Amino acid sequence: MNQFPNGAKDEPSSIIKIIGIGQSLRGDDAAGLAAVRFWQERYQANIERPNLQVELEELPGIGLLSLLEGSSIAILVDTVHSNSIPGTIHLLSNDQLEAFTGGASSAHGWGVAETLLLGEKLMPLSMPEKIILIGIEAGNFSLGESLSPQVELALPEVARLIEQLTIRV
């Protein structure tokens, strides 16, 4: 179902960061965190690779720029909302991220897309060469700890995708 975004470079020694983003008490908004944890558990052997670093952050906001520092490739796993079916997996590279900011002319929507745009504008040399976003379509953002069943079912596929990306890049 997925095609990999073009441009990932084959540099085995470069640092790859896998960053799970979300809120653990807002229903499906925890999907990015849950998916990275799922990947860690299922593919534990690979997380020992010295060039792989994992970050799990709730609401990092602008702090995402600090998390990206020092990495050549960043794989962000986050929840998205696009009126697709919950559990749908979107795979985007950073040149496609601008599409995410539609309607976010607000100064305060410090979501991933706005933060990356600010980083590109102010500190292009500190940004990773490649940023890949795995977006998991959410269905339920109500307060609470559990994911909706469709999102839960998507986690193995997201984990497989993370694993493929870490090997491929």
Add this chain to the structure above:
Amino acid sequence: MNQDIHIPALARVEGEGALTIRLKDGVINEILLNIYEPPRFFEGFLHGRYFQDVPDITARICGICPVAYQMSSVQALEAALQVTISPEVRQLRQLLYCAEYIESHALHIYLLQGPDLVNQESALSLAAEAPELVKQGLRLKKIGNDLLKTIGGRSVHPVNTCVGGFYRWPDEQAIHGLVPELEWARQASIDTVKWAATLNYPDFEQDYEFVALNRIDDYAIYDGDILSSKGKRITPQDFEKHYTETHVERSNALHSHTVDNSTYFVGPLARINLNYKKLRQIAKETAREIGLKLPLRNPYKSLLARAIELVHTSDLAIELANAYHPQGPSHVEFDIQPGEGCGVSEAPRGLLYHRYIVDEQGMIRFARITPPTAQNFAQMEADLWALAPSVIKQPQEEASLSFEHLLRSYDPCISCATHFLKLHIDSE
């Protein structure tokens, strides 16, 4: 992908805030401000949880002020369980709070309210216009986050705070190693004050009742008594007798009032106005240099107050970091006993009150969290009423911006302010 997808917004939908202004016959008939307020959920969520889990759970209420939630909750629980912390722990908590002030104030000054005052649509457009300015803000914020991470283990939601102290002492050399950056932050904060003094603030002053923590010996952030500009001074234990919350049908947030049914104002303006003399010397010198005149009664000038607090907290952080030499246990041991206690501290956006009842097993039986944004809510509405007549005749987009700018000056909790604000003007 073989076709374009349109995703209008990434997640972080929390914070649906909306403002509706209804006109009737060309006159304002109704103003409805609705902000989603997560702490109410947390009060229920905490019920039945083990007391030691509370600091980390409440820290997740906000991505910008997790330390404030931890500091008020641990103090409330330490009061309930009759735990006395060591002076070293208190100092480290103060240093942790400095970290939060630096990162939170830098964010609000440079990326949230600042663009409003230089006629920029957003920090992105400000970054195009004045990249060095925004870079300065980002570096300040990063210094705060780095200090937070060194003490709390993580740069966003620290996990080292516990009832009785800290789970472990942070590395001494790592704390000392941050001093050069904190010294840069202090100078950048002084420059920030001077820049803030040059901004054009809308002409809008109200006769507010300011409420903030107060200490005789210190600029109160971590703890203190509660002081009002009307002269009332109470202990944290009496907070709920003097400041009450009521449910307003049109909103899912509670509205706070004084017991006399007046609105009141918490946050940096309140702190500066009530506690100016207790600021660090260098912060007062900087304020004098720009000719600061108190009291500040213009909510937009909260930015100026935040900038002065940046000088104060970065200077204090340098002293506390240099003095950090951990000795003895990082937390005290204690027996669990049933009890009730409250704790109050000054979050960057204002007074934050917690109260808990703990049973003999250490389980939470009752939780009350009164966040600063909820306390300012009624005051924000009153300000909107005061501002509305002068802006309602502007084109809708311009009017919307004017209201947004006013509300943004309050620095409403980020979890409440994200994706703020949708404006509806209904005419009959």
